Amino acid sequence: MRPLVLLALLLLGGCNDDLVFSPKLGDEQSYQVVTSTLVKPDGHYPSQHVDSQSLVRYRVTETGKVLRFDIANDYMALDASGQGRLRSDQPSSGDKEWRQLMAAGFELAVDANSGALVTLKGHDQALWQKALERGGSDLIRQLRQGMAVPGFVSAIPATPGATLALPDIQGHRATLTVDEVTPLQLSAHFSAEAEQARLYGRLQFDRKTTWLTHMALVMEAPFERFGITGQLRTLMVMAPKGSSLASLSYRTHYQQRDDEPFAIPTPPEQQSHAPATDHLYAEGYIDRRHDDLRLSYFLPGNPDRQELALDNIEALDASGQVIKDALLVQERSRYPLYGDIARIDTSLARTGWQENPTTIASIRADAKLYATTVRAKSLTLQPGKSQQLSLGGQTLTLSSPPNAPLELTLSHTNTATSWLLGFDGLQGTMNWQNDTKSLPDWLQPVEKEAIASIAGQGAEHLVFHLDKAPGQVTFYVLERSPEPVLRREVSFVSPNRYLANPHYPPPEALALFEGSDSAPLEPALHLDKGQGLLLTLPTAWQPLCKLSLDKGFSENGHPVTWQPAAVPEAGYLGFAAPGQQMVLATDDGKRRYFYGQSVTTRLDCTGTPGWQPLAFSADPASPWLVKVEGLDGNATVEATLARLQLLDDEGRPLALLDGHSGMPAKPGDTLASIGVDGYLRVAGLPVKARQLVVAPAPYQRQWTTDFPPLP
Structure with a gap:
């Protein structure tokens, strides 16, 4: 109280x-x-x-x-x-x-x-x-x-x-x-x-x-x-x-910044300054899974070249009437998702002490998109003197003590429309410095930070410890356009309603398999703790290949053999695992680590599977909707993704979504049942595609492994 x-x-x-x-x-x-x-x-x-x-x-x-x-x-x-x-x-x-x-x-x-x-x-x-x-x-x-x-x-x-x-x-x-x-x-x-x-x-x-x-x-x-x-x-x-x-x-x-110096960062990249998108989506969705409401809105285009503001946020009841003064903005944040798509989150709390508050059916807000511009200006520093530079709506003040020419202090204040991005021409280390020296010693660091932040109201003091005397230094400030370049009223609806529109960005990128990739492109042999042996056989190779030993050995009367490490489980989306891991073990399965022995493994395959690039086209306005020619609409999703993969910019195979519900497609769904006007809806932004082909030439490989003796 x-x-x-x-x-x-x-x-x-x-x-x-x-x-x-x-x-x-x-x-x-x-x-x-x-x-x-x-x-x-x-x-x-x-x-x-x-x-x-x-x-x-x-x-x-x-x-x-x-x-x-x-x-x-x-x-x-x-x-x-x-x-x-x-x-x-x-x-x-x-x-x-x-x-x-x-x-x-x-x-x-x-x-x-x-x-x-x-x-x-x-x-x-x-x-x-x-x-x-x-x-x-x-x-x-x-x-x-x-x-x-x-x-x-x-x-x-x-x-x-x-x-x-x-x-x-x-x-x-x-x-x-x-x-x-x-x-x-x-x-x-x-x-x-x-x-x-x-x-x-x-x-x-x-x-x-x-x-x-x-x-x-x-x-x-x-x-x-x-x-x-x-x-x-x-x-x-x-x-x-x-x-x-x-x-x-x-x-x-929390203490907001560490006083320990750190390396002066590299200067920011120069970018074009036009807004990265020419449209805003009509809807986002309301996430009610937390104590507070969370609004999620998706912004196309490079988020570093634009800024989105949501103003005049209002709650609506089931009849579309405004529930007056119902919401309090708690936090605003932005997260890069995939490609050039960013998610803008706004956390809201419900105000009032009502025992039976009116149910919020939807929320509306005014979306305003601002363009941003990187401003740059150079200044020749004069050690021992105080200098000022006006840039992008800010005043940068630089000073250094007469007896310490390699120590430089930069003071500035970020505003609602202007942020200091960085600098070029300074070498050494730097640290932030708040006005905490004048505060009582009995205050704890986090208390000093809080009080100093109130006094400064956005003012920052950067202290540089330079390796050599500076010459010309270039400063960079990101300046926001004074007026929005795009506006529209946005509605926030239930997640199911949002997901039902295939032209809205998927809320997240879903990899087809857990991990960064499906499996090695070829069979791969590697040591297990230096004394064991594992081999990963990709799914496409399994029906074509036979794994055997040209040279083996026995332990206590039990010969070593290659056997499955475990029955592969379906992935988190229900699809078969992308590969089978084999382990070298005695035939009773009791020993899998060996000492002072040698083994030669042989892999014989009747063909050579491999991935080849595949052309596809994407909807220009909704690039997560793709077309691949020659697909059979009656084929299941699982069968299709076993021989065709759509990859994101990290090389991960992406899952498919049901084009109508927006939920992950099930392995047994047919392409026709999940398609939208001939397009497949991808759970992310594909940048390339590949298809599995099997060359008729046989594939053979042999590995010899020597296990070190007991130390």
Whole structure:
């Protein structure tokens, strides 16, 4: 419940020369908040981790002498080690009355002059009163503590270095120091240390709206619960709604970058900059297999030359009506699949505390495709001097100490439309450096990273340790087009409906067999642990070949023979294994490793199987749909794929899909039953094809193997 302490810090904001929080009636602000808390009891009790993600919304309902707010926790996910999980979007999660109390929301009023608490109550008065009457509830105590206004400052001087005393921040007497002031924002940090408690945080205010925008905070304090004492340590990261919850969560758990230097990477490849596709698909699909919803959309064309954004995401019920404010974007990610196809994933959480939420039948969004351009510019570096370079909407600042000409620092800030790609002309090592040196020593590395990320808001500092003095250096920035080059409304439907359209990209490439290839193209003999012998016989060779011994031996009266290592099992798609492995063993199968012996193996085949290139054609708009001339529509998939393989760019034989359902074709299906308008639907992007042919010339081969003696 600690995210609700944010309101206290809202009261530090403002505008003009001094920052004064002055919200307007009806103003509304939502924050995404992630916390990670470590509870360490004294004695032999185990420690406990409590992690939470929240979407907290504030709405101003009264201004003047009293500031009154409606506070709603629109989304919450709480994970307490040893005590299970709680999620607002899962009706079975948590106490029913507590869920009703949270769903109704809360009212908080404070004195506008002093910041003193005037009113704190739940909108559901009956449940609120009942909760108070229970007394001693940890939840209610934390809720009241979090909603109480711990400090109030009437004005923050818009002057870097100015300090203010905060009489009560979560029970601490703290000092706030202004770090930076720009026309758009004010940045500050606050800290407090007592005998058993300490606190440090950084925050930013929007000078125009007067609202708090970002915050990272670490609190450490003693606690007492049911007679148990100990220490409580919390890291909280907060950002406006629309930020990636997954990214915020990452900041609270992992040190983002290793301080160890690494080799300066090679410069990026130069590419054409036109958008790689001229169309967007009408549909993606909804994956409901996880706690959250996941939208998957497939983007054709080279993903490095374009960027896709999904905006205005809305949930629809079965009648096509919009379910208002139903979704919270958690994370956006992109994965290269095969060829030039990328999958764009968007993780969503269901907001609200409804016991019987309206079923989401589909989701729609506005898809916007942006072209990207690689910008390059060269600069002759001057050791010991500070230099700046404007490139692709960014300002790159380079500096090196006068007494260390081989140390170079590059500072820049990636934006929503511009990313630094790399550089050419620098040799040596480099590492990232965040502004963590000024932070208190008692903070842990991950806490320093989180706080520094709030202060920088995207700023990066790269430190180069050069092997030789630099001359001319070329910098590369990827710049996104200011406006989309393509737009369309996209629907996200069930996976079955998506798969039923053969003109949509397959969700993944499926190899016909597990592993990187089907089998060796020819029989292959190899040692097993140096003292045994294995031979792999590809499927096509088995009916044509005989394996024998020209020279063998016996062990304890049992001659050695070639025998199947195991009965080959069907692959994961149901097709026969691509080859049979044979093992040299005594005829009773008890021994397969030998010492100081020699054996000569002979393979005689009545023909010579081999793969030859095969021509095929692909649908230009849907290249996973292919035509191969001369195929028998009545032939089974298994029989066809035994003599014909469609290979991806890694040389793997690909499986076929049922052209109508999109599911993997079964071995017994006929080509006619799975085909679509004469095309075969491939589970991936084939780049070449091959067919099996058997040359009439006999094939013979002999191997002699000497097993080393016992050491």
